[in-house]
Amino acid sequence: MSAAPTYDLGKLHGGLRLPGEKSVSTTGPVLQAPIPDQLVLPLTQHVGNPSQPIVGIGEHVLKGQLIADTDGSLGAPVHASSSGKIVAIEPWPVSRRHGATAPCIVIECDGQDQAIETTEIVVDYAQLDPDSLLKKILQGGIVGLGGAVFPTAQKLMQAVTAPLDYLILNGVECEPYISCDDMLMREHAHDVLRGAQILMHALSLSHCHVAVESDKPQAMIALGEALGEIADDRIVLKQVPTIYPSGGEDQLVQLVTNKEVPTGGLPTDVGCVVQNVGTAAAINRWVVHGEPLISRITTITGGGVVQPVNVHARIGTTIADIVHLAGGYTDQANQLVIGGPMTGKSISTDRVPLVKATNCVLVLVDEVPLENPRPCIRCGECAEVCPIQLLPQQLYWFSCADNETKLREFGLTDCIECGCCDLVCPSHIALTADFRMAKARMRELADEKARAKRARQRYETRNLRVLIEQEKRDEELAAQKETAREIGPEAIKAIVARARKKSPGDQDEDI
Amino acid sequence: MWIAVATITVIALTSGLLLSYASSRLPATSDDLVERVNGLLPQTQCAQCGFPGCRPYAAAIVAGTANINLCPPGGDDTIRRVAELLGRNVVALEEAANTDMVKSVAVIDESLCIGCLHCRNACPVDAIVGAQQLMHTIIASECTGCELCLPPCPVDCISLEIVR
Numbered sequence: 001m002s003a004a005p006t007y008d009l010g011k012l013h014g015g016l017r018l019p020g021e022k023s024v025s026t027t028g029p030v031l032q033a034p035i036p037d038q039l040v041l042p043l044t045q046h047v048g049n050p051s052q053p054i055v056g057i058g059e060h061v062l063k064g065q066l067i068a069d070t071d072g073s074l075g076a077p078v079h080a081s082s083s084g085k086i087v088a089i090e091p092w093p094v095s096r097r098h099g100a101t102a103p104c105i106v107i108e109c110d111g112q113d114q115a116i117e118t119t120e121i122v123v124d125y126a127q128l129d130p131d132s133l134l135k136k137i138l139q140g141g142i143v144g145l146g147g148a149v150f151p152t153a154q155k156l157m158q159a160v161t162a163p164l165d166y167l168i169l170n171g172v173e174c175e176p177y178i179s180c181d182d183m184l185m186r187e188h189a190h191d192v193l194r195g196a197q198i199l200m201h202a203l204s205l206s207h208c209h210v211a212v213e214s215d216k217p218q219a220m221i222a223l224g225e226a227l228g229e230i231a232d233d234r235i236v237l238k239q240v241p242t243i244y245p246s247g248g249e250d251q252l253v254q255l256v257t258n259k260e261v262p263t264g265g266l267p268t269d270v271g272c273v274v275q276n277v278g279t280a281a282a283i284n285r286w287v288v289h290g291e292p293l294i295s296r297i298t299t300i301t302g303g304g305v306v307q308p309v310n311v312h313a314r315i316g317t318t319i320a321d322i323v324h325l326a327g328g329y330t331d332q333a334n335q336l337v338i339g340g341p342m343t344g345k346s347i348s349t350d351r352v353p354l355v356k357a358t359n360c361v362l363v364l365v366d367e368v369p370l371e372n373p374r375p376c377i378r379c380g381e382c383a384e385v386c387p388i389q390l391l392p393q394q395l396y397w398f399s400c401a402d403n404e405t406k407l408r409e410f411g412l413t414d415c416i417e418c419g420c421c422d423l424v425c426p427s428h429i430a431l432t433a434d435f436r437m438a439k440a441r442m443r444e445l446a447d448e449k450a451r452a453k454r455a456r457q458r459y460e461t462r463n464l465r466v467l468i469e470q471e472k473r474d475e476e477l478a479a480q481k482e483t484a485r486e487i488g489p490e491a492i493k494a495i496v497a498r499a500r501k502k503s504p505g506d507q508d509e510d511i
Numbered sequence: 512m513w514i515a516v517a518t519i520t521v522i523a524l525t526s527g528l529l530l531s532y533a534s535s536r537l538p539a540t541s542d543d544l545v546e547r548v549n550g551l552l553p554q555t556q557c558a559q560c561g562f563p564g565c566r567p568y569a570a571a572i573v574a575g576t577a578n579i580n581l582c583p584p585g586g587d588d589t590i591r592r593v594a595e596l597l598g599r600n601v602v603a604l605e606e607a608a609n610t611d612m613v614k615s616v617a618v619i620d621e622s623l624c625i626g627c628l629h630c631r632n633a634c635p636v637d638a639i640v641g642a643q644q645l646m647h648t649i650i651a652s653e654c655t656g657c658e659l660c661l662p663p664c665p666v667d668c669i670s671l672e673i674v675r
Binding site: 451452454455456459460465 | 554565
């Protein structure tokens with residue numbers, strides 16, 4: 001590991017050359033995982049609101065059947081990954097940052113793997129107009145498979161509103177250990193490129209860059225051969241340097257087009273749409289073959305498994321089943337991580353299911369004990385490797401002091417939490433974890449401010465209302481008094497006497 | 512020597528005039544200041560400070576009739592910010608009845624509610640909906656947890672629940 005100089009081909013600031021550790025899992029072909037006994041499908045496998053289950057317990061579902069749908073807001077539907085019976089809809093441990101469990105649909109598979117009759121396979125997507133093609137993609141439950149799991153259709157719908165120049169397919173996969181996109185490109189290069197064609201049609205674009213890191217020559221060759229076969233000169237293959245984190249969306253845009261995505265902006269601001277290669281392949285599977293997103297390739301690797309391998313598994317298969325495919329745990333297995341070593345999340349049980357976001361299951365052996373952090377010596381190493389040119393040493397200072405204004409000013413919200421600063425810090429300060437917490441605090445504070453503002457508005461409108469009501473009451477009272485004075489005391493006495501006569505029971509009444 | 516005295520006098524006079532002109536033309540009106548202090552208060556409208564809401568309390572702080580340490584929901588954080596804004600000394604929170612403020616929201620046990628409207632009228636932010644003789648309920652997202660609805664309830668059907 002050493003700080004990488006700015007690469008001549010791209011203009012990415014900082015970054016690190018990390019040991020890849022990828023070859024261990026790419027020696028053999030992708031293993032096809034068998035149908036598990038049980039599938040666990042979380043309702044939230046995407047950014048946005050949870051999908052709502054549309055099946056009941058005891059119901060028999062078929063492979064590819066829609067089992068949870070969106071409510072029209074940001075989200076993606078969920079489909080059954082195999083045929084079987086719904087046995088439960090209940091909280092289940094999942095691998096997410098927030099909370100330990102989430103509502104899941106549990107299917108007991110019958111082993112038949114009977115697929116639902118697809119009613120509307122679009123063979124020739126080119127005859128669909130871009131709008132209906134986007135709607136079609138929405139129904140496939142397709143989300144960004146690079147890890148962000150933003151619903152793809154909604155991302156595309158947002159993108160088409162801006163002037164666009166390029167579609168960029170992200171086959172960079174820069175994080176160590178992970179090799180699922182590499183294997184996908186090697187074995188399913190046609191799917192990837194066809195997906196690119198569909199995406200270009202949906203976005204009305206005529207330029208596509210497929211970016212692949214220089215440490216994946218075999219993927220590059222496979223893509224080149226496939227591109228030769230489909231002969232589409234709108235697609236260009238681009239090799240980018242092997243520097244972590246060149247696979248970050250904004251970083252890749254900068255590498256490929258040499259344009260910087262503005263602070264707080266999106267790649268669409270510089271005319272680019274970035275999609276993961278896996279997403280493109282999934283779109284092809286759905287649009288052309290009618291198969292929704294019900295399976296994915298995932299890497300199972302690390303020193304803690306017997307035979308690191310890539311597995312093509314159904315969404316909802318538990319991690320335990322997948323580890324079993326890789327020969328099981330070794331004796332040294334110590335820590336289970338979903339995702340890569342830099343941005344992944346440690347989990348405490350292998351009962352969690354594989355979800356759409358799961359690109360890697362990493363089983364670590366306890367090699368490097370965490371060193372105790374020492375005080376910051378302000379050496380500036382972190383600033384040199386930061387891919388977005390932030391000043392982590394300053395941010396660290398401000399986050400210790402809880403100085404929100406300064407944190408904003410120094411661009412904490414732009415931090416992509418890549419973890420480069422952690423790695424180079426000679427004092428072993430957990431900078432990224434610190435920044436993550438500072439961001440959460442900032443969000444909380446903003447929430448509180450919004451709440452206070454609302455409460456204040458409601459308080460003021462209420463006071464106004466009370467005031468108006470009081471005035472009205474005063475006016476009515478004054479009017480009554482005025483009438484009383486006009487008709488005179490004698491007339492009032494007569495009225496009272498008449499009223500008493502009518503209801504002799506009400507003796508207590510008095511004026 | 513007289514020249515020096517005259518020079519100083521002239522300088523003092525002109526700058527004095529300038530300053531008084533500036534202060535009359537560019538006033539930091541107390542209303543502005545009240546708004547800014549109000550912006551630092553937590554807007555729970557709980558009246559624990561002894562004033563009927565956050566804005567009256569802010570006005571009292573600016574007028575100098577109330578100390579800055581009377582706001583339990585705001586806690587030390589609010590005291591520090593207000594002190595910073597007004598250039599006063601940071602003081603410890605006044606020992607009030609309720610010192611450990613946790614973020615909470617009121618919840619009505621709807622099976623017990625008799626529909627008397629007392630709590631609805633007491634709510635400073637109109638977060639309770641209901642009509643005479645009909646069950647009331649609380650809009651949880653708007654409730655500030657001020658506890659002002661607890662004492663008026665004749666059947667004690669309102670309780671506070673801690674958020675998160």
